[in-house]
Amino acid sequence: MISLAQFMVVILLALSAVGCVFIDGELVDHDSWKSEQRDNREAISRLQIGMSRADVLEQLGTPDDSEAFTRDGEEVRVLFFRTQRRHSDGDTTRDETTPLVFRDDTLVGWGEDVYRDQR
Secondary structure: OOOHHHHHHHHHHHHHHOOOEEEOOEEEOOOHHHHHHHHHHHHHHOOOOOOEHHHHHHHHOOOOEEEEEEEOOEEEEEEEEEOOOOOOOOOOOHHHEEEEEEEOOEEEEEOHHHHHHHO
């Protein structure tokens, strides 16, 4: 039979693990997506048209998705950053992101309208 001290340790460990999820051995914080989205929205609101892609990446970090194509002889790159949650499936889909559009590595705008105009 286990002692009271052992029982208390088991209870404390169980309570500390409530709400914790491990994926591929890494702790996943359920609220981390909220702060990521808030941080991304704040950083995007401080962007300026004409910034270089390198400067934007320095502020925002790695995008959740990206694509590249040419239009009118210029390279167009689109970086997608998660800014709003729509599905609770754990995956980030494009409808949960804000697209940032670059022509020849210069920021020309962000948002769905700018993205559609460049496509």
